[in-house]
Amino acid sequence: QVQLVESGGGLVQAGGSLRLSCAASGPTFRSYTMGWFRQAPGKEREFVAAISWSGGDTIYADSVKGRFTISRDKAKNTEYLQMNSLKPEDTAVYYCAAGSSIGRVQAGLDNYWGQGTQVTVSS
Numbered sequence: 699q700v701q702l703v704e705s706g707g708g709l710v711q712a713g714g715s716l717r718l719s720c721a722a723s724g725p726t727f728r729s730y731t732m733g734w735f736r737q738a739p740g741k742e743r744e745f746v747a748a749i750s751w752s753g754g755d756t757i758y759a760d761s762v763k764g765r766f767t768i769s770r771d772k773a774k775n776t777e778y779l780q781m782n783s784l785k786p787e788d789t790a791v792y793y794c795a796a797g798s799s800i801g802r803v804q805a806g807l808d809n810y811w812g813q814g815t816q817v818t819v820s821s
Contacts, residue, residue, distance in 0.1 A: 700724035707815030720794030733803040736790035
């Protein structure tokens, strides 16, 4: 069983930066692919980024490519999402996810989920 707790959300002006963290607990965390999703008001949850268990493979949604960077620190059982050049359309609740592969995490299959952290970008 993996438990995920996000932090780092908040209010930021357009063009600013935030770094989200996701602290994971559980004996098998290091073997999981990790990811981030977001859900804006009135919209479905959408994939943002994922990183393999080794940290060697990453994938991003086109809407955040070049602006967001996903990383993980196995020693700290934590993954991060560095968000730069934020836009008002990035406003959403951001969720941490863990799963067995990049493909399955991206598809939202069998994921463990965090409770979410709010990111608000003002124009």
